Amino acid sequence: MSERQGENGREAPDRHGFGSFLRNLLEGMPWSERAESEETRCLAAPSSGLIRVHNANGRTCVIGEDRTDVQIQAQKVARAESESGAASLLEASRLLEERTADEVLELEVAVPSKWNRRGHVNLELRVPRGTSVEIAAANGRVTVTGLCGAVKARSSNGSVELSDVVGDVNVTTSNAKVCCCNTRGKLVARSSNGKIELNDHCGSVNATTSNGLIRASVEELGRRGVQLATSNGRIVLELPDEVDAEVDIRVDNGVIRNDRPLCKASRERNGRLRGRLGNGGAPIRLRTSNGSISLR
Numbered sequence: 001m002s003e004r005q006g007e008n009g010r011e012a013p014d015r016h017g018f019g020s021f022l023r024n025l026l027e028g029m030p031w032s033e034r035a036e037s038e039e040t041r042c043l044a045a046p047s048s049g050l051i052r053v054h055n056a057n058g059r060t061c062v063i064g065e066d067r068t069d070v071q072i073q074a075q076k077v078a079r080a081e082s083e084s085g086a087a088s089l090l091e092a093s094r095l096l097e098e099r100t101a102d103e104v105l106e107l108e109v110a111v112p113s114k115w116n117r118r119g120h121v122n123l124e125l126r127v128p129r130g131t132s133v134e135i136a137a138a139n140g141r142v143t144v145t146g147l148c149g150a151v152k153a154r155s156s157n158g159s160v161e162l163s164d165v166v167g168d169v170n171v172t173t174s175n176a177k178v179c180c181c182n183t184r185g186k187l188v189a190r191s192s193n194g195k196i197e198l199n200d201h202c203g204s205v206n207a208t209t210s211n212g213l214i215r216a217s218v219e220e221l222g223r224r225g226v227q228l229a230t231s232n233g234r235i236v237l238e239l240p241d242e243v244d245a246e247v248d249i250r251v252d253n254g255v256i257r258n259d260r261p262l263c264k265a266s267r268e269r270n271g272r273l274r275g276r277l278g279n280g281g282a283p284i285r286l287r288t289s290n291g292s293i294s295l296r
Contacts, residue, residue, distance in 0.1 A: 035078045035086035043070045043097065045128050046105040049149065054108045056138040058120035059158075064129040064146030070105065071126040078119040089117050132167065141176075150185075159194070177212070186222065195233070204282075209233065221245060225282035234291045237284070244278035249286045249293050257294040 045068060053060055058077075078089035094110045111119040120140070127133070132149035135142050141158040144151050150167045153160050159176040162169060168186040171178050177194040180187065184202040195212035198205060204222030207214055208229045217238040218226060225245060228235050239245075239260070249256050251271040262275025277284075286293050 033080055033083045033086045035080075035083070035090040037076050037090055039074045039076065039095065041072045041074075041095070041097075043072065043105065045070050045131070046099065046103050048103040048105075049128075049130055050104045050132045050134070051125070051127060052104060052106045052134045052136075053123065053125070054106075054136045055121065055123055055140060056109060057111060057118075058109065058137075058140045059122040060135055060137050060140060060142050061122075061124045062131075062133050062135070062144045062147070063124070063126050064131065064148065064164075065126050067126065067128055070128075072107070073124040074109075075122040076119070077121070078117070080117040085117060089114075089119050093119050093121060095121065095123075178207075186224070221282050223282060225284050227283070227285045229285075229287040230291065231288070232290045233288065235286050235288050235293045236296070237286060237294070238296045239277070239284075242278065244281040245276070245284045246280050246282070247273070247275050247277060247284045247295065249273040249284075249295065251287075251291070251293055252289045254288060254290060254292045257292060259294075259296045 074095050076090055076093045078086045078093065080086040080089050089112060092112045096108045096110055098106045100106060109121045111121065129146060129148045131147060133144065133151055135153040137155040137158055139157045142153045142155050143161045144153065144165060145163045148166045151162060151165055152170045154172045155176065156174045157176060160171045160173050161179045162183060163181040166184045169180065169183055170188045172190040173194060174192045175194060178189045178191050178196045180201065181199040186203055187198065187201055187205050189196050189207040191209040191212060193211045194209060196207045196209050196214045198207065198216040200217060200219050202220035204224035205216055205218065205226045207216065211232045212230060213233045214228045214230050215236045216228060219240060221243050226237060228237060247262060256273050258273060260277060262277065264276050
């Protein structure tokens with residue numbers, strides 16, 4: 001009787017052959033093994049009130065709280081061709097910190113790059129509410145909430161989401177959406193391929209995207225007014241009941257829907273609508289090449 005035959009003479013299942021085959025097949029494949037760890041740091045808040053963060057790969061979240069220090073939680077994730085390779089990459093991944101001469105706290109995530117190994121670090125920062133932040137992210141979502149300071153955020157391949165921010169905002173993303181809720185101040189938003197949604201904003205707005213919807217609701221109009229433009233997509237603007245503004249809307253290929261009473265209104269055949277809301281004043285400029293525009 002052979003080693004693979006059971007007592008009844010039939011061939012017994014190979015308990016090790018297939019599993020060994022899979023292990024041998026997966027061994028050495030890029031990113032087949034994963035390692036993960038967490039790190040927490042507490043730092044003194046910068047006297048300048050400004051924090052700069054550079055995180056090439058991973059989520060970045062900043063939360064404003066009633067506190068006097070900066071708490072950083074870093075979740076490090078590494079994938080490699082082997083367990084030892086993943087552990088080595090995890091160990092080599094670093095969160096670097098530096099304070100500049102003008103007392104700016106700079107944080108940078110450094111992850112070694114190899115063709116068969118990948119790593120990323122998810123950052124969560126809990127900071128004093130009065131902090132201003134500048135965030136640069138290549139591949140990862142950026143979220144900021146609860147701040148009373150200026151916010152500048154840029155992401156190449158990841159959404160940017162802000163909420164409950166009082167301060168000037170400048171956000172840019174290449175291939176993802178921008179979403180801001182309950183913000184106050186001067187707001188500038190840019191996206192190459194993604195929609196822009198601005199809800200319950202108080203202040204001026206300047207938002208543009210190449211391909212995507214722009215939807216904005218303004219609770220209080222700023223002195224510089226509202227400028228929204230997209231090449232391919234709809235624009236929807238919701239204004240407060242009483243507002244003083246000069247309206248100029250243009251559509252190349254689409255329709256204009258206006259639910260507001262305009263004084264001295266003029267509608268031209270080339271897809272343009274102009275007029276005055278209230279006593280006039282702050283400019284409202286809405287533009288799209290291919291899509292509709294709704295003023296509510």
